[in-house]
Amino acid sequence: MVTNSEVSSDLPDKPASDNDLLNKTASDNEPPDKPASTLNLKGRLRARLQLIGGALASIAAIGAIAGGLVGYWTVWKTLRTDVFPDKQQTQREATARPDIAPRLSLVVLPFANVNNDPEQDYFADGITTDLTTDLAQMPGAFVIGRGTAFTYKNKQIDFRTLGKDLGIRWAVQGAVRRNGDQVRVNVSLADIASGRDVWSDRFDGDRTNLAALQDQITARLARSLNIELIQAESRRSEVDRSRNPDAMDFTMRGWAKLYEPQSKIQNAQAQDLFDRALRLDPDNVEAMIGKARCLAVGVNNRWSASVVEDKKQAIDLIDRVLSKSSASASAHTTKGLILLFGRPEEALAEYDAALEIDPNNPSVYASKAIALVISGRAREAFSPVQLALRLSPRDPFAFQWRFWLCHAHLHLHQYGEAIEECGRSVNLNSNLYAYVDRPLDRSNRGVHRRIR
Secondary structure: OOOOOOOOEEEEEEOOOHHHHHHHHHHHOOOOOOOOHHHHOOOOOOOHHHHHHHHHHHHHHHHHHHOOOHHHHHHHHHHHHHHHHHHHHHOOOHHHOOOOOOOOOEEOOEEEEEEOOOOHHHHHHHHHHHHHHHHHOOOEEEEEEEEHHHHHHHOOOOHHHHHHHHHEEEEEEEEEEEEEOOEEEEEEEEEEEOOEEEEEEEEEEEEHHHHHHHHHHHHHHHHHHOOOOOOOOOOOOOOOOOOOOOHHHHHHOOOOOOOOOOOHHHHHHHHHHHHHHHHHHOHHHHHHHHHHHHHHHHHHHOOOOOOOHHHHHHHHHHHHHHHHHHOOOHHHHHHHHHHHHOHHHHHHHHHEEEEEEOOHHHHHHHHHHHHHHHHHHHOOOOOHHHHHHHHHOOOOOOHHHHHHHHHHHHHHOOOHHHHHHHHHHHHHHOOOOEEEEEOOOOOOEEEEEEEE
């Protein structure tokens, strides 16, 4: 198996002529009396800027022909490789050394619903999920996935045990009270080693301005952790925010339903809630993403009565979102889900785009792994799953991620390891049946082993 520290970058190889271009630029354009190291550095910088400038110019030309989509992606890959830092470095280091908690490692525990009304749980859960997403995009942060965090809901928590189990240093806790349109959120940040709160505050707002309230909380938490919070394009913009409180409410209910154990009925109920939101606010970004995801889940699970129509509708919804907010990690993830079966290489590009925005999303790493297997690149699939399991070790979908590891081993003819991973998968979900075909010798005879 690939070791924890081996992670595929999935970046295209640099053309062989690039080094020649860099060296030629350095030697031809500087006076001979300058030190060689200075010549080389300046030459490389100049050449790199020329490459990027040329690529940006290419975008303009391609944009006139085809909307600039292909050119945009090419330049983004160049900028990501040559200019921007690797946003997933923290996650890789934490996976390679799980015994060392990253400095900015944290979990957002499910916020308490102090209304004493279980029907309002979706509201507190929605705030928790949104806050997790926002904090996950902070520079250098390592944030435990929502799936694992919610296994601690309504449970007494020992911070030291929590820190040891998850390999983290901080815990965010909170409580939500809703009275009509008025919302009060109490938030605290605890140092897990000492178990003491290092910061706490109260935030008041109304349901119509919930996103702005969440932004205030994120900013205060960032300052408390001594992080310079960069206002990235991916964060919710004023354009993305729904102004219809009832549409927002249906959207939050839809996402809460979508996070429940997956079934055909549950998926249809979630889609109905997103439809109701969109009838009230046709431009609701989160509702469009949610409906597209329901359609994709229906198609991929063979619940759809019209696969072609549902896939087209899902793509249309996501393309509308990306035309408004091109750096939405959730939209890229959903588009990857739509493209996964049939166009896995395109799905990989979407998953990579999502991870550039949110490098702490375990489900995207896991989805990337199965896309790699389907694309015939099984050897590269192990590291993304290991990252997913580090970010969310108690995730409800961990059994599926283990099953995908089993698939990767099978593609590489590593039958013993495949049986072992399928066994782990079954141990996590007793409803799962796994089968492994293993040849016994060079003849066509083989053994069909059922694991449960």
